[in-house]
Amino acid sequence: MSNQLHRRDWLKQTALATLGMGFSLNSLGGEDYLPKSYGSESGLLNLGSNENPYGLSPFAKKAIADMIGTAHRYQYNIPGLQTFKQELADYYGVTADHILVTPGSGEALSLLARHFSKGNLVTANPTFGILPNTAKKIGVEVKEISLDSEKVHDLNAMLRAIDERTAQVYICNPANPTSTMLKPAVLKSFCEEASKRTMVSIDEAYIDFLDAPDNESMISLVKAGNPNIIIIRTFSKIHAMAGMRIGFVIADPKTIKDLQSNYFGSSNFSLSALSMAAAMASLKDSSHSNSSKMKNAEARDFTYKSLQQMGYRCIPSYTNFLFFNLKEYKGDFAKDMMAKNVVLRSSEQPDGKWARVSIGTIDEMKQFMKLMKSLNT
Template sequence: MTLIRPDLDAIPAYVPGRTIPGAIKLASNEVPLPPTAPVLAAIAEAAAGGNRYPDAGVGALSARIAASLGVDQSRVAVGCGSVSICQQLVQATCLDPADEVLYAWRSFEAYPIVAKVAGATVRTVPLTEDFRHDLDAMAAAITPRTRLVMVCSPNNPTGTVVTPAELGRFLDTVGPRVIVALDEAYHEYVTDPEAADGMSLIDAHPNLVVLRTFSKAYRLAALRVGYAVASPEVAAALRKVCVTFSVSGVAQAAAIAALDDAENLLAACAETATERVRVRDALLEAGYTVPPTQANFVWLALGERALAFAEHCLDHKLVVRPFAGDGVRVTVSSPEENDLFLAAARSFDR
């Protein structure tokens, strides 16, 4: 007799980007810069209160997020990173094992994990040939058991986006009975005016949930802070299933300070946007298939050569993120590190 759920063996483990001493890490879409000085000061001050429990309601940070977005605080739910918010969404919407979570594939690798951990049924729809969400096909795949749809834009790992027209049409087709989560973890890197912005649609669609994070552009990946903006009803449900005290006091203080220093932090996003164009153009010139990206990474569609490419990069002391049989995701870093990656890519025998 086993005391553990037998289905756990079938749940894929999350594969983090490898950290190898002496190698440049381009596998986890981290920002190579540290938090700014005001954020570091807030972290140090909050750490002095490490003997006290954090605010379980995350009130001050929720209020600060709401003010920055121009929404009522009742519409904000904060979690231990946006991955935690994803799992809370499944827990809040799926009760029966037959309840379905639908998403494109390939997309964020945490989606199948959080869905299956919560005991839900997974349904996937392939990306288009140009590595984008096929929202029409996703709408057609919705069944009476579908409870939650995840839409990642920019999509991790391909970097592609959905347009306002596509998303609006999708929401109109889906109707109000299914929660649609727009995962905008890389929102701050988007420069394409044709990319959807969930906040512009959220008032017209009460079933839309917008997910964002402090891990990327705000440089707080280690502190784990993400949030959702939703209807008051959905936000309240997310708060109910959140693990108490999961957002530390240090993380809350850092996120508030990051919002206060957003102008300085987000200035670096423009530099990343410039570099990603340069990196993609160089890869295209070298003969790689690389879709346009609106994130802080590029996607090399290498198919069965993905693992070989990653090993080749490792030989050049570069850690990238391969997805076996599909491709390789590479973080856009500093110009110097990007140049080292491009040199390795040019020397790879495909």
């Protein structure tokens, strides 16, 4: 047996074992527990973690190659972090003291859950799991507000849920797992209202997949001096750097200082200088981001239309994944697809079973649709 085959079997067994542990139906609420450690190079169609299938910007690759000679040095010997923060600050129109860089935005989300744990958390259900799940694990009350029938955040209900004990509101926009978005003006007025009473954290992991004017970031509220708005960003999505672990937070300098001392203490050992160099290069390569965005839109449209044609209710997507209802599907969809070498997520919601499939390349999505058509649903 070749090494590659061997590896593929091992990966598949690992994935099946994990799915067999009963996580798949709850998978969308608790993504941090799910199998993720495999890629299409191992023979699986990996449509499970909303990665960018087109790979790193060539400039990011070059930046890594150029810096590899210093990789034996600790990061604090290299002025990487300050330069990176300054470049991010210039790019987003804030100052460097508005920025905290973390090893992936997932780290920022769990840090925020811990930092604002003295009162309850208001968020949506379903939503991206790391922040609410961390909060639950450490005993924080989580007020989960159902999305509306179109799978969009119910902002009025969320506002009503804020009480005098609320320490934080978490909104993922565009939303994971449902792929919907809130119009900037609507979200802005919610943020302004809610931030009078509590901290408001907006996770903009997928914002770069939106077109103007919908891609307006809530960073403008931080810039305007609102101390209760926190923005979370990642290089894992449009920048295709999921394995390189770079995320960041933009907020009021006082909040950043508190988070910085809470998380890092006096050092920043957990950040990779190579990853920061790659991120800086990627930030400047808008042509690579734009091409990922365009290819994603094309493959997404194809998949959306194909699923609709098959009679699936598919939520219009503003991201690099699709959320669709599984009709009368009997059994565990994610587990059954895993047995066919496809990684995706499925979950049981109050209105039935739903699946979330990431948008891969057009060829991958054609393979996926071929498989969907072979299912007897």
